[in-house]
Every structure is written in C-alpha cells, then in structure tokens.
Amino acid sequence: MHPRIDYNKCVGSLECYDICPVDVFDAEEIEEGKRAVVARPEDCVECELCVQVCPTDAIKMIED
Template sequence: MHPKIDYNKCVGSLECYDVCPVELFDAEETEEGKRAVVARPEDCIECEQCVDACPTDAIELVED
C-alpha cells in the first residue's frame, strides 16, 4: 500500500512531507504554490502518519 493524494482536497500544507519517516514525498512547485507529491511509493511503511497529519483528509492509503 502507499499514499494517494486527492489534489481537489489538498491545500498544500506539506504536513505529510514533514511527518513521513521514510521521506517518500517531494515538494513540487505549482501555479497555486507548493504541494506534496508521492515520489517514492515503494518506500511506504504504511504507518499512516501522513493520513493522520493531513488537515483536509486528502490522503488515503491505496493498494499497489
């Protein structure tokens, strides 16, 4: 499993980027500002810290 970001809900807080213990997120610059992207999904350890940290519930863990 790995995180999937719903960009319709994401506000670019980068909380997921900050809390991930295996650093699988990267920060990407967009026209709306910075946002997190799942850069290394294979590194996910399914700890769900990113899911819990997201202030808008924009992240869920999905099957590979």
C-alpha cells in the first residue's frame, strides 16, 4: 500500500510531507505555492500518519 493525493482536495499544507517518517513525499513548487507529491511510494511503511494529519482528507491508501 502507499498514499495517493487527491489534488481536488489538497490545499498544500505539507502536513504529510512533514510527518512521514520515511520521506515518501517531496514538496513541489506550483503557481499557488507548494504541494506534496508521492515521490517514493516504494518506501512507504503503511503507518497512515499522512492520512491522519491531512486537514482536508485528501490522502487515501491504495494498493501498490
């Protein structure tokens, strides 16, 4: 399993990027500021902290 970000919901808080213990996310520059991207899904340890901290419920775990 690894996270997928719904960019219709993402507001660029970078909470997932900040909390991930194994650095799955990168912070990408966009016009409006920054947003997290799932850069290393293979490193995910399925702790689901990113799912829990997302303020807009934009992250779901999906099958590899």
